[in-house]
Amino acid sequence: MLRGFATISFYAADLEAAKAWYTELLGFEPYYQVPGYIEFRVGDYRHELGIIDARYAPAGATDGPAGSIMYWHVDDLRAALDRLLALGAKEYQPITERGEGFVTASVIDPFGNLLGVMFNPHYLDVLAK
Numbered sequence: 001m002l003r004g005f006a007t008i009s010f011y012a013a014d015l016e017a018a019k020a021w022y023t024e025l026l027g028f029e030p031y032y033q034v035p036g037y038i039e040f041r042v043g044d045y046r047h048e049l050g051i052i053d054a055r056y057a058p059a060g061a062t063d064g065p066a067g068s069i070m071y072w073h074v075d076d077l078r079a080a081l082d083r084l085l086a087l088g089a090k091e092y093q094p095i096t097e098r099g100e101g102f103v104t105a106s107v108i109d110p111f112g113n114l115l116g117v118m119f120n121p122h123y124l125d126v127l128a129k
Contacts, residue, residue: 007039007048008070011061012111015053021110022051025087043072044127051111065092065108071116073123080117081105089115 012018019038023029030038036053054061069092074080077095085091089107092114096104101121109115 005045005047007050009050009052010109010111010113011052011054011057012113013054014111015051018051018109018111021087022049025084054111064112065114067114069093069106069114069116071104071106071118071120073120074117075119077103077105077117077119081107084109084115084117 010018015036015038019030019033022038022040026040026042028040030040030051032039036056038051040049041047042049081091081095084107088110092106092108093116094105098104102118104116104118106114106116
């Protein structure tokens, strides 16, 4: 039934600031923009990272970090976490060894969204095939 990750959507009260921050983090501009929404294609599989003006958040959405953490594979977890923190993100979970080569960390971006980074050996195995 579930075939693969399609889009993750974050909300930001200041969409232009979020656009600038994620452009700096990722090193490229969003590929798609309409009023109230921007979208980046990220990584080996060109996954979609959408950022929506917080005015369009569903009723009952939280103003703070909550819910699931989407982890993005990174080759150098320490460097990725250091870069996120240098750009103004706040540590949510420190670097944590999960066993069998899995290591995670997460931050809260300047717009209140949870952003996870992970070294994931299974990701590399799938990518190699």
